[in-house]
Amino acid sequence: MDMPGTSTESTGAQHVGSTVTQARSVSVEQTRRVGLALGALLAPGDVVLLIGDLGAGKTALTQGIGAGLGVPGVINSPTFTILKEYTGRLPLYHFDLYRIESPDEVYALGFEDYFAGEGVCVIEWAERGEPREQDVPPPWPIDYLRITLRASGPDERMIEVTSAGPRGAAVQAALARAIVEER
Numbered sequence: 001m002d003m004p005g006t007s008t009e010s011t012g013a014q015h016v017g018s019t020v021t022q023a024r025s026v027s028v029e030q031t032r033r034v035g036l037a038l039g040a041l042l043a044p045g046d047v048v049l050l051i052g053d054l055g056a057g058k059t060a061l062t063q064g065i066g067a068g069l070g071v072p073g074v075i076n077s078p079t080f081t082i083l084k085e086y087t088g089r090l091p092l093y094h095f096d097l098y099r100i101e102s103p104d105e106v107y108a109l110g111f112e113d114y115f116a117g118e119g120v121c122v123i124e125w126a127e128r129g130e131p132r133e134q135d136v137p138p139p140w141p142i143d144y145l146r147i148t149l150r151a152s153g154p155d156e157r158m159i160e161v162t163s164a165g166p167r168g169a170a171v172q173a174a175l176a177r178a179i180v181e182e183r
């Protein structure tokens with residue numbers, strides 16, 4: 001894995017002082033391997049937010065996470081269902097908020113049991129569920145990994161990882177080590 005290294009973010013009140021882990025992927029397989037490494041690290045109650053445009057690789061990364069969790073079979077975008085549940089070493093709750101118009105809708109959907117549950121929550125289009133105001137809490141626990149994917153070429157993606165909360169920070173650090181080891 002080609003990895004430019006880590007740096008410290010200076011903007012974004014929600015993530016002040018947090019470290020940014022950056023990685024560059026040059027193939028869909030490489031993005032899936034990042035997900036695989038992450039899936040192997042996850043524990044019950046972990047929340048992974050995925051941010052990025054259509055085709056950025058959110059589902060590809062989720063496929064890797066599923067493989068890392070031992071989910072058999074194919075994972076695809078749950079766009080028309082908001083939530084798809086898979087069973088591996090742990091349950092995988094795969095959300096897609098593409099159709100959400102405001103964070104209030106996420107509160108109204110009553111996903112608390114999933115967020116605090118025995119499984120792992122992976123949320124595509126999480127930006128659609130994030131409050132626009134700084135002092136409003138998100139509709140999920142404030143302890144999460146936040147991964148932004150950006151297309152920088154036909155097969156190239158920049159993957160940027162931040163986190164909130166103690167568990168988020170621990171998972172981020174472990175993922176950063178796993179990515180470096182794979183280089």
Ligand SMILES: Nc1ncnc2c1ncn2[C@@H]1O[C@H](COP(=O)(O)OP(=O)(O)O)[C@@H](O)[C@H]1O
Nearest residue numbers: 025026027028031054055056057058059060155
């Ligand atoms: N480095 C890469 N990482 C992830 N996907 C890539 C990469 N290069 C090309 N692709 C392609 O980009 C698309 C990503 O699709 P998908 O994972 O469904 O995106 P999203 O869920 O963000 O809309 C796939 O067709 C995949 O083959």
Ligand SMILES: [Mg+2]
Nearest residue numbers: 058059077124
């Ligand atoms: Mg998708």
